Amino acid sequence: MEKEMQSNFIHNIIDKDLEEGTYGNKVHTRFPPEPNGYLHIGHAKSICLNFGTAKKYNGKCNLRYDDTNPIKEDIEYVNSIEEDVKWLGFKWEERLWASDYFDTMYEAAMELIKKNKAYVCQLNSEEIKKYRGTLKEAGKDSPYRNNSVDQNLRDFEKMRIGEYDDGKAVLRAKIDMSSPNMNMRDPIIYRVAHSEHHNTGDKWCIYPMYDFAHPIEDAIEGITHSVCTLEFEDHRPLYDWVLREVGFWPNPPKQIEFARLNITNTVMSKRLLKGLVDDGVVDGWSDPRMPTIAGLRRRGYTPESIRTFCDDIGVAKANSTVDIAQLEACVRDDLKDKVEAKNVVTNPIKVIITNYPIDQIEMCEVENNRNVPKLGNREVPFGRELWVDGDDFMEIPAKKYFRLFPGNEVRLKGAYFIKCEDVTKYQDGTIKELLCTYDPETKSGSGFNGRKVKGTIHFVEASTAVKIKIREYDYLMVKNNEGEYILNENSLNTIDGYSEPSIDDIKSNERLQFFRKGYYICDEKSSTEDEKVFNSIVGLKSSWKK
């Protein structure tokens, strides 16, 4: 069955906690997305980590929406999030909303005020910024910092009942304005936002900030190990401060940070991805060019391949950028022995078998994958007119090129030897068709061994071929010389291709079909539900070029 998750430094921490009995024998993690966009491959890493870790230790993992900012969130995303997590193969212990804890958070805030550990500050945002100081200079105390507890209680109540407009007052933790850690310079823990919340409606017009809410959410749910990304390292002292002051101490959840995923030539910023969607550059979040889980799914990635990828790349604290080839290797590896091959040609070149009867079609048996007998054979039609792949013909052959070229004979996979006798061209000099002859003696399976041929290429019979609209999949965005991400024009090119007729899904489906050399083509339905992702044998060849 599935092999156990590779262990990482987080597991070492958990092992130690288990040994020392910090949380008894309990391991409880959580995956806390903010519902403000679709999940992408970077989230997949977090999902695999959190759910995988829980599974490894027979613990639990919650799916929790971090919906503390009604202005930025949209409930329309929750369905996609749940679908993606399920599709990846994980089950959550509970599906929860941070907003369900608003009461508790409010009480916690009141408690801080009463302990004189929080105060209402009416500086405006610019003033607050100014008072905060800089990285190298200490900040200075807000004039509201020493207001009495009673005054703060009254002001906070005024915030709560809506007497302040947005931005006119905030609740701040009273910590240390001269702390070298900016997060500890009296961080804002509650702000006013007269905005309806999808869950709590208009009950609140004050909402907790992440730094205040998150530790409380974790503590309420009994999370033991709260895994997040590196940029929150500086927030950990605040995370711990909240837990301590609010009374979730000792044995508070432990925040552990790891490096977020970067992949070469792949944009992982939600902001940029959302921009592409909003600007109509792509067909929504599930456009196959997107690095979203939905996009990968539609592109033909399997959940297994993504899980394997996440496990293979490991978890560490060093910033790194994984080569996209590593992801691709995972799909190929997963697909190769569970998927039927399909002949697909791109940049098609017409081949006429001049000595083959007009209007005759015969069926040829082709082995899907000799190393995977269970995939069996399939039948492909052969006739007088064929398409072969543009890469399989060179008018002037390169060195060591042993595919088709004038005067050369090759085997058509599953069919006959053919020899290129002539090349006809259009007026503009481009190739019209290759005039070839076939040798009836050489049919596959006939046992012919009169002579050998160095190359074998694949083909698609022209009269039964299905023209498929595929877009060459390249990476949607690449970095230019200035290090900025720009749209890669190639990614938007539509190229023509022909395929075996049996790909009904492709034929009947107008959805985008993606094909990248070296991979496979598929569509969402066939790849994910029927598990019939099509390997394009074209793509499996490697280049003969240096």
Add this chain to the structure above:
RNA sequence: UGGGGUAUCGCCAAGUGGUAAGGCAUUGGAUUCUGAUUCCAUGAUGCGCAGGUUCGAAUCCUGCUACCCUAGCCA
């Protein structure tokens, strides 16, 4: 260094004082009716740099260097 992190093969990454795992990529070779698949082989006297401790250091100490994060009423 204001503070917090990270540095191990081209790219990820194990390693936690005992003499450098694994994956991807690469390059050879074998088999092959797809230059695919499969199989086999392939790489660090070396772990950012310089010193030190030790019988022994990627792992401990000292000092450097590079890169990342951090001054949202975002998460």
